[in-house]
Amino acid sequence: MPSWTRRPTSADQAPGFTGVARFARPGDDAATRLREGDIAVVELADMDRSQAQALVERKVRAVVNAAASSTGAFPNLGPRVLADAGITLVDQVGQGIWTRLKNGDTIRIDGNRVFKGDVLVAQGVSQDDASVTASLGAAEQGLATQLESLMANATNHLHRERDLLLEGARVPYLSPRLRRRPVVVVSQQHEWRTDLRRLRGWIRDHDPVLIGAADGADALLDAKLQPHVVLGSLDDLSDRAVRSGATVVVTSTTDQGTGGAERFERFKVDPVRFVATGAPSDLAILLAEANDAPVIIEVGAAKNLVQMLERGPADVASTFLTRLRAGSKLVDAKAVGHFAAESMPVWPVLLILLAGVVAVAVAVGVTPVGQDWFDDAQNWIEGLLP
Structure with missing residues (x-):
């Protein structure tokens, strides 16, 4: 019986990795639909920590930024968050990315280049741990x-x-x-x-x-x-x-x-x-x-x-x-x-005190002196009853 196998395509053999492009600009509902493994296409100049952390929490595989993730104006920490999470960042690909891609397209990233099929749609700067560290150092000087x-x-x-x-x-x-x-x-x-x-x-x-x-x-x-x-x-x-x-x-x-x-x-x-x-x-x-x-x-x-x-x-x-x-x-x-967080509610303290009183009473009750006290207390209570 013949064995059928799928013929490898050019995309399978091409270098880099593929994923679904998901536009995630401010005010874009697609940003809330990012799924694990997606490639987020953003426009975030001087990406801050909270913006990067939101992408990390969505478990995206890569981020393609139309703007500069760090302009050098100040030491922003967004690129560092992505680098520490192992997320690929392709920076400064330009505004043309929005017209050359549609939300949901399958794209391929190879270094600093972005492909749709075999067509190069954008090229930018591939950021890694070393480049992010260098950018932070330069920004701190400014x-x-x-x-x-x-x-x-x-x-x-x-x-x-x-x-x-x-x-x-x-x-x-x-x-x-x-x-x-x-x-x-x-x-x-x-x-x-x-x-x-x-x-x-x-x-x-x-x-x-x-x-x-x-x-x-x-x-x-x-x-x-x-x-x-x-x-x-x-x-x-x-x-x-x-x-x-x-x-x-x-x-x-x-x-x-x-x-x-x-x-x-x-x-x-x-x-x-x-x-x-x-x-x-x-x-x-x-x-x-x-x-x-x-x-x-x-x-x-x-x-x-x-x-x-x-x-x-x-x-x-x-x-x-x-x-x-x-x-x-x-x-x-x-x-x-x-x-x-340092403060404690009152009722747990009262329960601890009550447990301590009960423990002391039980311990005293098993001694001869304690038995005499309990007998005297019982007689006193019975004397109060009609």
């Missing part, structure tokens, strides 16, 4: 220049948003039930999962207002926590966040309406407008501060200067000035989570 740029951007942002930052102008007021309460602002940034997990007990005990900033709304829902407010631009907020039952605050940079009316009508939601520039997490902090929150706990806050600078010049200026505005009200969730 950090002083970046700090000077930060101060210039902060001055421009203060001039542009002076009324907002100094007087709280244009910040919407929330319903009375959400005012004058502790607030937790959640964004999917630096170590946000750990922050949120360590805060669960504190949230349960203090019943704060939960604000999901952009994809932070989805983080709360994934953690089985009901957000009271979701805030972000139209592209930032998922359908799940909009229909979650929370107050929807839509941010925009111009006073020309929020747009997206059909989307909100479909979910029977009447959004609140917030006209301002800045990162969603910063605007959420300003919203909480203007609504008289006694304390504002930030989940996903940068824990050092490098992490803060990863957000980009415009967002860093917004973050810097927002923290000056919030002042002592703003607390990092990492600190609150530490003290919440």
